[in-house]
Amino acid sequence: MSEAETRELSPGAQIRSLMRSLDRATLSTGMAGKDGWPYGSLVMAAVDQDGSPLLLLSDLAEHTTNLKADPRVSLLFDGTAGLAEPLTGARASVLGQVEKIDDDRMAERYLRRHPSARMFAEFKDFNFYRVNVERAHIVAGFGKIHWVEAADILSERAPELEEAEAGIVAHMNEDHADANQLYASVLLGRAGEGWEMTGCDPEGCDLRLDGEVARIDYDAPVRDADETRKALVALVKRARQSDAG
Known part of the structure; x- marks a missing residue:
């Protein structure tokens, strides 16, 4: 077994690993004009090489209307699928602010992860976004609960x-x-x-x-x-x- 498989990951590395391993998340935004009521929706996600989440969103979606009024978001990455006791599995709520991007490299990274999204990416009302991570909360089983800052979540760029x-x-x-x-x-x-x-x-x-x-x-x-x-x-x-x- 390799060193990568045997070493104990830090909470930040666990969060990054979870984000890298999943292709979807629950996006939570504050509803515009509705006193900020929380609104959750399923999104298909990718991450950039450093672990920053990448999204492709429609201007017509409720969550996009919300984030244009308030760019603060939370993304829940749920790694508990298939577990008999889901609460023993890892899940992370990643907090940050969304930024619309016009970057071919990041867009292509997202589209390789989600090839069926290529047709939507050509529509004028769809745009790519990056979540600039600020901190995250991970629950990885009993007693394994941590708040982690962005510097310990994202990896160094190469x-x-x-x-x-x-x-x-x-x-x-x-x-x-x-x-x-x-x-x-x-x-x-x-x-x-x-x-x-x-x-x-x-x-x-x-x-x-x-x-x-x-x-x-x-x-x-x-x-x-x-x-x-x-x-x-x-x-x-x-x-x-x-x-x-």
């Missing part, structure tokens, strides 16, 4: 990797589909054939098959394309050794 990400993902899907499948089926125990990579960041990579997503972490953080290549090769070797055993 500009060289951000620039190289799209090319790495395309290369893995076009030339190393077998590696993606090994990551999902052998290392993560996920069913199905045809898993594709949707993103990579300093801590790991994201996979998708139809409506399912999966996340695999590296043994150690990476900063650029060469270090990412070495980390991906190491995962393949581990998967093949595990499969042979």
Whole structure:
């Protein structure tokens, strides 16, 4: 078992890991003109390489009207699905302020995570947003409850990797589909054939098959394309050794 799998994560790293592993969240906004009554809605989410949540929202949605009046939001990332006792699982409420963005790299990162959203992204009334995280509250089981500030949640940016990400993902899907499948089926125990990579960041990579997503972490953080290549090769070797055993 790798160091990444055995080490105890800090509360901030747990929050970041939870956000990276999920593709949806509950968005809470204060209702405009209704004395700020809380309004919750389901949104499909992605995160940037540092862990900042990314959203694609319609101007016609109630939550967008709300956030235009007050940009403060809360996103609940719920990692309790499938647990017999859901309250033993991890969930995090991430607080921050939304900012409309016009950034092709971040937009493409979101759309690789949610390919069916490409048609909506072309509509004039849909826009991309980033949540500028301020703090978060995580409950990860009995007694594991923490408030965590943004500096301990978000990871350090890796500009060289951000620039190289799209090319790495395309290369893995076009030339190393077998590696993606090994990551999902052998290392993560996920069913199905045809898993594709949707993103990579300093801590790991994201996979998708139809409506399912999966996340695999590296043994150690990476900063650029060469270090990412070495980390991906190491995962393949581990998967093949595990499969042979």
